[in-house]
Amino acid sequence: MLTRWLEWTAQAPEEVTTAYRHLRFPPLPDLLEPFRGRNLVMIDGAVLANDAQAERILRPLRELQPDLDTLARVPVTAVSRIHLDPEQPVPGDGASELLDALPPSAVGKLIEAAGAESGTSLFSTERLHLGGAAHWVVRRQAVARSPASTRSS
Known part of the structure; x- marks a missing residue:
C-alpha cells in the first residue's frame, strides 16, 4: 500500500496534503x-477543491478499499481533527526529517522496520506528503541543491 500511496502522491495536485501511517493499537478497552x-495503515489528509474535484483526486485512494473511509468534507474548524490525534496531552516522543522524495528502494526497508510484521514497539510511523506552499518550499530547496543550479553561465 505504501508503494501505491507514493505513486499517487507523485501525481497529486498541489492542493492536496496527505499523511500515511502505520499504527499499532494496543488491546485497551x-x-x-x-x-x-x-x-x-491510515491515510488522511486535506484537499482544497470542490466536491467533484476532490472525489476525482481521491478516487485512487478509495480504490484501495479501506476498512474505514474517513475522507469527507469537513468545516475548517474540524481540520485539526483530521489526523485523529488525541485532543488531550499524551506521553510521546518523536523525530522527523524533511525529504524531497522517498526512493522506491527505501519502501521495502521501511515496511521491514515499521510494518505490521516488524515487531516494532513504535505506536506510529508516518510519512507526510506536503502540498500547497510547503510543496513549493521543498521543490525550491531541491532545485537549489541540484548541480544544474550551481553552474555558472
Missing part, C-alpha cells in the same frame, strides 16, 4: 472497537 488491538 478505552480505544474505539475498530482500532483496538489492530495494526493498521
